Amino acid sequence: MFAKTGEGAGSGAEPAAHRPGGPMVEIRGVDVAFRTGDRTVQALSSIELTVERGEFLSIAGPSGCGKSTLLRVVAGLTSPTAGEVALRGSPVLGPRRDVGFVFQRAALLDWRTARGNILFQAEMRGLPKAWARKRADELMELTGLTGFEKAMPFELSGGMQQRVSLCRALLHEPDVLLMDEPFGALDALTRENMNIELRRIWERTGMTVVLVTHSVAEAVYLASRTVVMGPRPGRVIEEFPVELPGHRDYERTLKNAEFQRITSRVRELLGSTAPAD
Numbered sequence: 001m002f003a004k005t006g007e008g009a010g011s012g013a014e015p016a017a018h019r020p021g022g023p024m025v026e027i028r029g030v031d032v033a034f035r036t037g038d039r040t041v042q043a044l045s046s047i048e049l050t051v052e053r054g055e056f057l058s059i060a061g062p063s064g065c066g067k068s069t070l071l072r073v074v075a076g077l078t079s080p081t082a083g084e085v086a087l088r089g090s091p092v093l094g095p096r097r098d099v100g101f102v103f104q105r106a107a108l109l110d111w112r113t114a115r116g117n118i119l120f121q122a123e124m125r126g127l128p129k130a131w132a133r134k135r136a137d138e139l140m141e142l143t144g145l146t147g148f149e150k151a152m153p154f155e156l157s158g159g160m161q162q163r164v165s166l167c168r169a170l171l172h173e174p175d176v177l178l179m180d181e182p183f184g185a186l187d188a189l190t191r192e193n194m195n196i197e198l199r200r201i202w203e204r205t206g207m208t209v210v211l212v213t214h215s216v217a218e219a220v221y222l223a224s225r226t227v228v229m230g231p232r233p234g235r236v237i238e239e240f241p242v243e244l245p246g247h248r249d250y251e252r253t254l255k256n257a258e259f260q261r262i263t264s265r266v267r268e269l270l271g272s273t274a275p276a277d
Protein backbone atom coordinates (compact mmCIF):
# COMPACT_ATOMS: atom_id res chain seq x y z
CA MET A 1 0.00 0.00 0.00
CA PHE A 2 2.84 2.40 0.84
CA ALA A 3 5.15 3.35 -2.02
CA LYS A 4 8.90 3.53 -1.41
CA THR A 5 10.35 7.01 -1.58
CA GLY A 6 13.76 5.92 -2.77
CA GLU A 7 15.52 8.07 -0.14
CA GLY A 8 18.11 6.34 2.04
CA ALA A 9 17.43 5.88 5.75
CA GLY A 10 19.04 8.50 7.90
CA SER A 11 20.04 10.69 4.96
CA GLY A 12 19.46 14.41 4.75
CA ALA A 13 21.75 16.79 6.57
CA GLU A 14 19.28 19.65 6.09
CA PRO A 15 16.63 20.05 8.80
CA ALA A 16 13.35 18.35 7.96
CA ALA A 17 11.48 21.65 8.15
CA HIS A 18 13.55 22.91 5.23
CA ARG A 19 12.68 19.93 3.05
CA PRO A 20 9.41 19.74 1.13
CA GLY A 21 6.48 18.82 3.37
CA GLY A 22 4.60 15.54 3.27
CA PRO A 23 3.92 12.67 5.60
CA MET A 24 6.80 11.35 7.67
CA VAL A 25 4.82 8.76 9.63
CA GLU A 26 1.61 7.15 8.41
CA ILE A 27 -0.38 4.93 10.74
CA ARG A 28 -3.30 3.25 9.05
CA GLY A 29 -5.93 1.18 10.87
CA VAL A 30 -3.49 -0.11 13.47
CA ASP A 31 -4.69 -2.63 16.07
CA VAL A 32 -2.42 -4.26 18.62
CA ALA A 33 -3.54 -7.17 20.78
CA PHE A 34 -1.25 -8.85 23.32
CA ARG A 35 -1.75 -12.46 24.33
CA THR A 36 -0.67 -13.37 27.84
CA GLY A 37 -1.64 -16.91 28.78
CA ASP A 38 -5.31 -17.27 27.93
CA ARG A 39 -5.92 -13.51 28.19
CA THR A 40 -5.89 -11.10 25.28
CA VAL A 41 -5.29 -7.40 25.90
CA GLN A 42 -6.48 -5.16 23.12
CA ALA A 43 -3.94 -2.35 23.50
CA LEU A 44 -4.70 -0.30 20.37
CA SER A 45 -7.75 -0.13 18.17
CA SER A 46 -8.09 1.38 14.67
CA ILE A 47 -5.39 4.01 15.05
CA GLU A 48 -5.27 6.44 12.12
CA LEU A 49 -2.60 9.09 12.39
CA THR A 50 -0.30 10.97 10.05
CA VAL A 51 2.72 12.90 11.28
CA GLU A 52 3.94 15.48 8.81
CA ARG A 53 7.61 16.05 8.11
CA GLY A 54 8.98 18.56 10.59
CA GLU A 55 5.93 18.33 12.82
CA PHE A 56 6.10 18.07 16.62
CA LEU A 57 3.28 15.78 17.64
CA SER A 58 2.48 15.10 21.27
CA ILE A 59 0.32 12.25 22.52
CA ALA A 60 -1.47 12.43 25.87
CA GLY A 61 -3.70 9.76 27.32
CA PRO A 62 -4.50 7.86 30.50
CA SER A 63 -2.12 5.25 31.82
CA GLY A 64 -2.36 1.97 29.93
CA CYS A 65 -4.09 3.41 26.85
CA GLY A 66 -1.32 2.17 24.58
CA LYS A 67 0.86 5.26 24.07
CA SER A 68 4.15 3.38 24.47
CA THR A 69 2.83 0.56 22.32
CA LEU A 70 2.06 3.05 19.57
CA LEU A 71 5.62 4.44 19.65
CA ARG A 72 7.00 0.90 19.59
CA VAL A 73 4.87 0.11 16.54
CA VAL A 74 6.25 3.18 14.74
CA ALA A 75 9.81 2.10 15.61
CA GLY A 76 9.09 -1.42 14.35
CA LEU A 77 9.67 -2.93 17.80
CA THR A 78 6.09 -4.22 18.11
CA SER A 79 4.17 -5.62 15.14
CA PRO A 80 0.57 -4.51 14.71
CA THR A 81 -2.08 -7.22 14.73
CA ALA A 82 -3.82 -5.31 11.94
CA GLY A 83 -3.08 -2.24 9.88
CA GLU A 84 0.10 -0.70 8.54
CA VAL A 85 2.74 1.87 9.44
CA ALA A 86 5.09 3.63 7.04
CA LEU A 87 8.03 5.94 7.58
CA ARG A 88 8.70 8.28 4.67
CA GLY A 89 6.50 6.04 2.58
CA SER A 90 8.44 2.88 3.36
CA PRO A 91 6.50 0.17 5.26
CA VAL A 92 7.69 -0.56 8.79
CA LEU A 93 8.23 -4.32 8.83
CA GLY A 94 10.76 -4.62 11.68
CA PRO A 95 13.11 -2.52 13.84
CA ARG A 96 13.98 0.66 11.98
CA ARG A 97 17.36 2.34 11.97
CA ASP A 98 15.94 5.65 10.81
CA VAL A 99 14.28 6.47 14.14
CA GLY A 100 15.76 7.80 17.36
CA PHE A 101 14.20 6.70 20.65
CA VAL A 102 14.40 8.46 24.02
CA PHE A 103 12.98 6.61 27.01
CA GLN A 104 11.95 7.81 30.46
CA ARG A 105 15.24 6.63 31.93
CA ALA A 106 18.43 7.66 30.20
CA ALA A 107 19.91 4.13 30.61
CA LEU A 108 23.50 5.26 30.06
CA LEU A 109 26.44 2.89 30.19
CA ASP A 110 27.96 3.86 33.53
CA TRP A 111 31.52 2.90 32.55
CA ARG A 112 31.57 5.24 29.57
CA THR A 113 31.89 9.04 29.49
CA ALA A 114 29.05 11.28 28.27
CA ARG A 115 30.70 11.48 24.85
CA GLY A 116 31.44 7.75 24.91
CA ASN A 117 27.76 7.03 25.53
CA ILE A 118 26.73 9.19 22.59
CA LEU A 119 29.34 7.57 20.34
CA PHE A 120 28.12 4.12 21.33
CA GLN A 121 25.25 4.69 18.89
CA ALA A 122 27.76 5.18 16.07
CA GLU A 123 29.74 2.08 17.06
CA MET A 124 26.61 -0.06 17.04
CA ARG A 125 25.71 1.20 13.59
CA GLY A 126 29.23 1.12 12.18
CA LEU A 127 29.19 4.83 11.32
CA PRO A 128 32.44 6.54 10.30
CA LYS A 129 34.38 7.50 13.46
CA ALA A 130 35.52 10.98 12.47
CA TRP A 131 32.04 11.92 11.27
CA ALA A 132 30.47 10.57 14.47
CA ARG A 133 32.88 12.48 16.73
CA LYS A 134 32.12 15.74 14.93
CA ARG A 135 28.39 15.09 15.08
CA ALA A 136 28.59 14.17 18.80
CA ASP A 137 30.39 17.44 19.53
CA GLU A 138 27.78 19.44 17.58
CA LEU A 139 24.95 17.73 19.46
CA MET A 140 26.63 18.29 22.81
CA GLU A 141 26.89 21.95 21.97
CA LEU A 142 23.23 22.06 20.85
CA THR A 143 22.09 20.52 24.14
CA GLY A 144 24.39 22.57 26.37
CA LEU A 145 26.71 19.69 27.28
CA THR A 146 29.94 21.24 26.04
CA GLY A 147 32.53 20.88 28.80
CA PHE A 148 31.02 17.64 30.05
CA GLU A 149 32.37 15.38 27.31
CA LYS A 150 34.51 13.41 29.72
CA ALA A 151 32.07 13.35 32.62
CA MET A 152 30.92 9.94 33.79
CA PRO A 153 27.13 9.38 34.09
CA PHE A 154 27.25 9.45 37.92
CA GLU A 155 28.74 12.95 37.69
CA LEU A 156 25.76 14.22 35.68
CA SER A 157 22.39 15.44 36.97
CA GLY A 158 19.20 13.68 35.82
CA GLY A 159 18.54 16.43 33.28
CA MET A 160 22.07 16.20 31.88
CA GLN A 161 21.82 12.43 31.62
CA GLN A 162 18.64 12.87 29.62
CA ARG A 163 20.45 15.36 27.36
CA VAL A 164 23.11 12.71 26.73
CA SER A 165 20.35 10.27 25.91
CA LEU A 166 18.85 12.81 23.49
CA CYS A 167 22.23 13.30 21.78
CA ARG A 168 22.62 9.52 21.51
CA ALA A 169 19.17 9.26 19.92
CA LEU A 170 20.00 12.01 17.40
CA LEU A 171 23.54 10.95 16.51
CA HIS A 172 22.65 8.99 13.38
CA GLU A 173 20.39 11.79 12.06
CA PRO A 174 17.14 9.86 12.38
CA ASP A 175 14.18 10.94 10.30
CA VAL A 176 11.94 10.89 13.32
CA LEU A 177 12.59 11.20 17.03
CA LEU A 178 10.29 9.16 19.27
CA MET A 179 10.19 10.21 22.91
CA ASP A 180 8.42 8.12 25.54
CA GLU A 181 7.79 10.23 28.65
CA PRO A 182 11.40 11.44 28.46
CA PHE A 183 11.17 13.88 31.35
CA GLY A 184 8.90 11.86 33.62
CA ALA A 185 11.67 11.02 36.09
CA LEU A 186 12.90 14.61 36.48
CA ASP A 187 11.94 17.13 39.15
CA ALA A 188 9.45 19.84 38.11
CA LEU A 189 11.98 22.63 37.58
CA THR A 190 14.42 20.48 35.57
CA ARG A 191 11.50 19.22 33.54
CA GLU A 192 10.46 22.79 32.69
CA ASN A 193 14.02 23.61 31.64
CA MET A 194 14.18 20.49 29.50
CA ASN A 195 10.89 21.49 27.84
CA ILE A 196 12.37 24.89 26.98
CA GLU A 197 15.56 23.21 25.67
CA LEU A 198 13.68 20.67 23.58
CA ARG A 199 11.44 23.32 22.05
CA ARG A 200 14.51 25.43 21.21
CA ILE A 201 16.24 22.44 19.60
CA TRP A 202 13.14 21.61 17.59
CA GLU A 203 12.82 25.24 16.45
CA ARG A 204 16.45 25.18 15.31
CA THR A 205 16.51 21.78 13.64
CA GLY A 206 12.94 21.32 12.42
CA MET A 207 13.13 17.59 13.12
CA THR A 208 10.03 15.40 13.25
CA VAL A 209 9.17 14.49 16.83
CA VAL A 210 6.51 12.27 18.40
CA LEU A 211 6.35 12.74 22.15
CA VAL A 212 4.33 10.72 24.64
CA THR A 213 3.70 12.51 27.91
CA HIS A 214 1.45 12.51 30.96
CA SER A 215 1.93 16.25 31.38
CA VAL A 216 -0.76 18.26 29.63
CA ALA A 217 1.25 21.49 29.85
CA GLU A 218 4.28 19.75 28.29
CA ALA A 219 2.12 18.21 25.55
CA VAL A 220 0.71 21.58 24.51
CA TYR A 221 3.75 23.81 25.09
CA LEU A 222 6.01 21.63 22.95
CA ALA A 223 3.79 20.51 20.13
CA SER A 224 2.46 21.75 16.85
CA ARG A 225 -0.38 19.26 17.34
CA THR A 226 -1.62 17.34 20.35
CA VAL A 227 -3.44 14.03 20.11
CA VAL A 228 -5.53 12.74 23.01
CA MET A 229 -6.03 9.01 23.35
CA GLY A 230 -8.85 7.30 25.22
CA PRO A 231 -8.61 4.40 27.65
CA ARG A 232 -8.06 0.82 26.54
CA PRO A 233 -8.38 -0.23 23.85
CA GLY A 234 -6.33 2.84 22.99
CA ARG A 235 -7.76 4.99 20.25
CA VAL A 236 -7.46 8.61 19.19
CA ILE A 237 -10.36 10.59 20.63
CA GLU A 238 -9.40 14.11 19.62
CA GLU A 239 -6.66 16.17 17.99
CA PHE A 240 -5.77 19.79 18.62
CA PRO A 241 -3.64 21.91 16.31
CA VAL A 242 -1.58 24.10 18.65
CA GLU A 243 -1.71 27.46 16.96
CA LEU A 244 0.71 29.38 19.13
CA PRO A 245 3.72 31.48 18.09
CA GLY A 246 6.53 29.46 16.45
CA HIS A 247 9.04 30.78 18.96
CA ARG A 248 7.52 30.05 22.36
CA ASP A 249 8.64 31.87 25.44
CA TYR A 250 7.75 29.52 28.31
CA GLU A 251 6.22 31.98 30.76
CA ARG A 252 4.32 33.86 28.08
CA THR A 253 3.01 30.68 26.48
CA LEU A 254 1.63 29.39 29.78
CA LYS A 255 -0.36 32.63 30.16
CA ASN A 256 -1.55 32.61 26.55
CA ALA A 257 -5.36 32.30 26.24
CA GLU A 258 -5.14 29.76 23.41
CA PHE A 259 -2.67 27.62 25.41
CA GLN A 260 -5.05 27.70 28.37
CA ARG A 261 -8.04 26.85 26.18
CA ILE A 262 -6.31 23.79 24.72
CA THR A 263 -4.89 22.55 28.03
CA SER A 264 -8.32 22.84 29.73
CA ARG A 265 -9.95 20.92 26.90
CA VAL A 266 -7.26 18.20 27.01
CA ARG A 267 -7.65 17.96 30.80
CA GLU A 268 -11.41 17.71 30.44
CA LEU A 269 -11.00 14.86 27.97
CA LEU A 270 -8.52 13.06 30.18
CA GLY A 271 -10.82 13.61 33.15
CA SER A 272 -9.65 12.43 36.50
CA THR A 273 -7.04 10.11 34.94
CA ALA A 274 -4.63 13.01 34.21
CA PRO A 275 -2.11 13.65 36.98
CA ALA A 276 -1.66 17.29 38.00
CA ASP A 277 1.33 19.00 36.41
Ligand SMILES: Nc1ncnc2c1ncn2[C@@H]1O[C@H](COP(=O)(O)OP(=O)(O)OP(=O)(O)O)[C@@H](O)[C@H]1O
Nearest residue numbers: 034035036041043062063064065066067068069070
Ligand atom coordinates in the same frame (compact mmCIF):
# COMPACT_ATOMS: atom_id res chain seq x y z
N1 LIG B 1 4.50 -6.84 25.83
C1 LIG B 1 3.29 -6.80 26.36
N2 LIG B 1 2.63 -7.94 26.69
C2 LIG B 1 1.38 -7.90 27.20
N3 LIG B 1 0.70 -6.77 27.45
C3 LIG B 1 1.29 -5.60 27.14
C4 LIG B 1 2.62 -5.56 26.59
N4 LIG B 1 2.96 -4.25 26.40
C5 LIG B 1 1.90 -3.54 26.81
N5 LIG B 1 0.91 -4.33 27.25
C6 LIG B 1 -0.42 -3.90 27.72
O1 LIG B 1 -0.96 -3.05 26.74
C7 LIG B 1 -1.64 -1.95 27.35
C8 LIG B 1 -1.02 -0.66 26.86
O2 LIG B 1 0.28 -0.53 27.44
P1 LIG B 1 1.21 0.73 27.15
O3 LIG B 1 2.45 0.55 27.95
O4 LIG B 1 1.36 0.91 25.69
O5 LIG B 1 0.31 1.93 27.73
P2 LIG B 1 0.73 3.43 28.08
O6 LIG B 1 -0.41 4.27 27.65
O7 LIG B 1 2.05 3.75 27.51
O8 LIG B 1 0.81 3.36 29.65
P3 LIG B 1 1.60 4.31 30.69
O9 LIG B 1 1.10 5.70 30.44
O10 LIG B 1 1.17 3.80 32.02
O11 LIG B 1 3.05 4.14 30.42
C9 LIG B 1 -1.53 -2.17 28.84
O12 LIG B 1 -2.69 -2.82 29.29
C10 LIG B 1 -0.32 -3.08 28.99
O13 LIG B 1 -0.46 -3.89 30.13
